[in-house]
Amino acid sequence: MNEQLRIEHLSKSFLVNNEKLDVLDDINLNIDKGEFISIIGHSGCGKSTLLKILAGLTGYTVGSVKIDGKELRDSADSAKCCMIFQDHRLLPWKTVRQNIAFGLYEDDKSEENINSYIEMVNLKGFENAYPHQISGGMAQRTAIARALVRKPEILLLDEPFGALDALTRIEMQKEVLNIRSYNHTTMILVTHDIDEAIYLSDRIIVTSNRPAAIKKEFKVELSRPRMRTDSDFMRLKSKIFREFFDTYSK
Amino acid sequence: MKLIYNNAIKFIVPVILVVIWVILSGSGKFSPLVMPPVSSIWKELVNSITSGMMFTDLFVSILIVLRGYIIGVLLGLVFGVLMGIFTKVNNLFSGTINAFRQIPPLAWIPLLILWVGIGDASKVILIALGVFYPVLLNTISGISEVSTSYLEFARNYKIKKKDILLHILLPGAVPSVFVGLRLGAGQAWMAVVAAEMIAATAGVGYRINAARNLMQTGQVILYMILIGVVGGLMDYFLRKIEKRVVRWRQD
Ligand SMILES: Nc1ncnc2c1ncn2[C@@H]1O[C@H](COP(=O)(O)OP(=O)(O)OP(=O)(O)O)[C@@H](O)[C@H]1O
Ligand SMILES: [Mg+2]
Numbered sequence: 130m131n132e133q134l135r136i137e138h139l140s141k142s143f144l145v146n147n148e149k150l151d152v153l154d155d156i157n158l159n160i161d162k163g164e165f166i167s168i169i170g171h172s173g174c175g176k177s178t179l180l181k182i183l184a185g186l187t188g189y190t191v192g193s194v195k196i197d198g199k200e201l202r203d204s205a206d207s208a209k210c211c212m213i214f215q216d217h218r219l220l221p222w223k224t225v226r227q228n229i230a231f232g233l234y235e236d237d238k239s240e241e242n243i244n245s246y247i248e249m250v251n252l253k254g255f256e257n258a259y260p261h262q263i264s265g266g267m268a269q270r271t272a273i274a275r276a277l278v279r280k281p282e283i284l285l286l287d288e289p290f291g292a293l294d295a296l297t298r299i300e301m302q303k304e305v306l307n308i309r310s311y312n313h314t315t316m317i318l319v320t321h322d323i324d325e326a327i328y329l330s331d332r333i334i335v336t337s338n339r340p341a342a343i344k345k346e347f348k349v350e351l352s353r354p355r356m357r358t359d360s361d362f363m364r365l366k367s368k369i370f371r372e373f374f375d376t377y378s379k
Numbered sequence: 380m381k382l383i384y385n386n387a388i389k390f391i392v393p394v395i396l397v398v399i400w401v402i403l404s405g406s407g408k409f410s411p412l413v414m415p416p417v418s419s420i421w422k423e424l425v426n427s428i429t430s431g432m433m434f435t436d437l438f439v440s441i442l443i444v445l446r447g448y449i450i451g452v453l454l455g456l457v458f459g460v461l462m463g464i465f466t467k468v469n470n471l472f473s474g475t476i477n478a479f480r481q482i483p484p485l486a487w488i489p490l491l492i493l494w495v496g497i498g499d500a501s502k503v504i505l506i507a508l509g510v511f512y513p514v515l516l517n518t519i520s521g522i523s524e525v526s527t528s529y530l531e532f533a534r535n536y537k538i539k540k541k542d543i544l545l546h547i548l549l550p551g552a553v554p555s556v557f558v559g560l561r562l563g564a565g566q567a568w569m570a571v572v573a574a575e576m577i578a579a580t581a582g583v584g585y586r587i588n589a590a591r592n593l594m595q596t597g598q599v600i601l602y603m604i605l606i607g608v609v610g611g612l613m614d615y616f617l618r619k620i621e622k623r624v625v626r627w628r629q630d
Contacts, residue, residue: 208536
């Protein structure tokens, strides 16, 4: 189809106390434009490391990562992949609006442009609030708007709702789908929540324990909007669940 | 109700202190030279106000404090920002500054008098010196303690160096800078009183020393209270400014 991201033979290791710690092991992954991918894997296996490589926060030496055919490490000019962190990382001294507009070029800073993103994430009326004055879910929505306003090629979400309570989480997942109805940015989500992955994704990648390799891939072919209580939903959920259960018993 | 209670509680200790004073000075066990009655301090207050002496003294001292404070703050901020941002500048100066910092500002008095005389200049420099260190150190630590998670965000979002400085590092350092500004204000008052005790013709520190020589204990105490009040007011205003500047802070 419309391939956007191609990861080939990507491996990564860190030196920890002079010992090599393999974190990523021969990752091969192609992602189409507009796709929603979730990555599920055990804690500490290397999921964040993979996202950090895509975000340009960690280098890589083995393998290649290409966005629209261009090697990532050679294209340091623009923020192609914007990361949404678990802690929203909004600047506390800037209002919602200022946070969203921060660092943009003058042209993109126009009132209407910022307003349209504020509306997209349902934050109208809170433009002038400071981060400590809004809820965790609203802060995370601001962070999403701050990323989308840059029109990134790919949005990276590293357990973005992990710090939120269960109800807010579900609200946020709906919100993400709502945003996707306006804006078809490719999204890669790291999560521990199988429900969340099935609810949102087109494809779910299950990684092995460290070093992370791609262990299994599930295409989610359920029609949208998805119901968590549908039998197909549940069936897929137990299938993915068993994937983990097997790993544990080994 | 709670507000009234919180404000009332602040006055308990001062009231007790005054009561003890009244009892002790009225007991007749101490000479008025050691412990003058409260009424004599009141008399001194009225006298110093009607003669205008108090205003002259305050004016002279405040003017010197302000000059020294502004110079010290500006130097502290400039060096603090440069040393906080550039490791090289920090390495260049930190050793020397740390060594000089061990010298109490008051120890500079003899040398300052030799170099620039006993005029205002020596006092202004002394105050600037006392203000410089706390402002410098708190600016440096404020900048270096800005959370690295913001810097990681900035790296990923390709924020320009200039914007990282102006919109992340500097605003993040502001609360710490205000700690330095307030500590510096305290230092400034200490330094001016000490400097005026040695060489001056007016000012609060000079007056305390003159009153001591004339054995006017009441006036000594009056001026001590005055210094405390002015210092407290300065801190109060700095805190008001801080509240306005760091509105974004929780509570
Ligand atoms: N900069 C680094 N230097 C050394 N080791 C690192 C570094 N970053 C990550 N690691 C190690 O790499 C491994 C994978 O870390 P990573 O953060 O990618 O895991 P994760 O899958 O995101 O885990 P979690 O689900 O708990 O967030 C961990 O063992 C971690 O200690
Ligand atoms: Mg992680």
